[in-house]
């Protein structure tokens with residue numbers, strides 16, 4: 001598309017300063033000769049977006065959102081650059097510059113058009129992927145890429161037959177689907193909200209014995225269910241506010257020699273008495289955007305002298321995003337149930353304001369897991385589980 005054929009304005013969810021987002025029209029800035037302009041059809045709302053809106057993180061971007069596929073509309077003419085018509089996945093994390101984070105410090109994908117400078121494209125923040133995936137499912141590609149990275153690191157440490165996932169949000173549940181598909185025999189979900197666990201049990205996604213309340217001595221439950229041995233691995237997929245408590249339980253519930261992956265965020269300078277001398281921030285920084293490969297693992301000893309392997313990571317590599325898209329394309333039915341709401345931008349703004357005010361985990365009568373904003377929809381559009389409710393992972 002020529003620049004003079006671009007719209008003058010496009011739809012966006014904007015939160016001026018630190019206010020809550022409203023749907024509005026923003027000017028579509030003409031891309032410079034080296035910029036890539038990407039059209040976003042559908043974007044996923046992430047737990048971190050909700051944390052920002054609730055004031056639990058103070059990321060400055062006026063336009064949030066980092067989960068989407070897009071179509072290249074105009075591209076700079078450098079060699080190996082993307083071409084108009086290409087399908088691309090946004091990779092929110094800049095591998096060399098933690099200050100450039102899509103939808104956190106840079107304007108995000110809660111808008112119809114995103115302009116990406118050549119330097120960010122070359123750093124890997126736009127990844128060409130297979131075309132043809134339903135863009136609403138495509139909103140799962142970014143969180144799925146983090147889960148694939150996690151699985152890769154876990155399997156370096158141990159080939160698990162039992163895994164405890166702490167946190168039954170989108171990331172935890174994507175992990176559940178992947179571990180089941182990989183043939184892992186027992187996958188436990190540890191979560192603080194009974195309603196979420198009951199919803200998963202009622203949909204046949206998890207057996208009652210594997211739905212574990214985070215509020216009711218989860219480590220004891222996991223030890224009981226594994227004959228006192230403990231699980232082979234645990235993944236911390238909780239929001240930052242719950243990650244230390246979850247890690248404390250995981251340390252008690254993982255068998256000697258087992259592995260814990262720190263997938264979720266941790267508070268700055270966080271440490272744990274049960275893991276003396278262990279620098280959690282260092283472990284999370286050690287693997288970033290797929291580098292190094294193979295990833296770094298950290299053998300540690302607990303305060304009770306039990307050996308464990310810790311690992312952690314930030315972002316994901318282009319290979320994880322490509323693999324995520326191809327997995328979503330080849331097995332859409334395994335993942336479709338995770339998309340609980342597809343909404344127009346105005347309805348998304350209403351949902352986000354509601355969540356910021358009340359912390360609601362349901363929206364319009366349905367458990368709120370992954371909400372996808374469809375920018376092609378007219379005002380007032382809401383579909384619950386439009387891709388299928390799923391009947392077992």
Ligand SMILES: [Zn+2]
Pocket residue numbers: 046047048066067142143
């Ligand atoms: Zn996310």
